[in-house]
Amino acid sequence: MGRINAAVTAIIERFRGQELDAHYLAYFECFNERLFFEAHEVLEKLWLPQRKEPNGLFYKGLIQLAGAFVHLQKNRLRPAGALFELARANLEGYGSVHDGLDVRRVVEMINGWLRQLEQGGFNLNPLHLKPAPEIKLI
Numbered sequence: 001m002g003r004i005n006a007a008v009t010a011i012i013e014r015f016r017g018q019e020l021d022a023h024y025l026a027y028f029e030c031f032n033e034r035l036f037f038e039a040h041e042v043l044e045k046l047w048l049p050q051r052k053e054p055n056g057l058f059y060k061g062l063i064q065l066a067g068a069f070v071h072l073q074k075n076r077l078r079p080a081g082a083l084f085e086l087a088r089a090n091l092e093g094y095g096s097v098h099d100g101l102d103v104r105r106v107v108e109m110i111n112g113w114l115r116q117l118e119q120g121g122f123n124l125n126p127l128h129l130k131p132a133p134e135i136k137l138i
Helices: 003-014 022-032 036-050 056-073 077-091 103-119
Strands: none
Touching (some): 056 103
């Protein structure tokens, strides 16, 4: 197991035994630490067996959100924009709050990042212009 994998496994383990799934909680920890690829990987483990269940599109939207930021980190602005749009579409199908997440606020955040990409003509990386977002459960 690589160093990053061991670190992510440790994050998951810290959240075991809580009301919400440890992988779900670890997603937010990784995301807020700007470990967007790892956030994607952590939540994918939860999403894969549940992709056809009621939370399938919710998890998929969060995975796509992390993926959009992976693309921003790699300066792939158009793919980031496409993933922001997919994430928004998947998350909008849920209530304003779902599984402790203020979905409405996350969708507003996505809209803001998309606006910045569009205003820059997909030539200016907003991740270089402002800090990465944090997503907190309520």
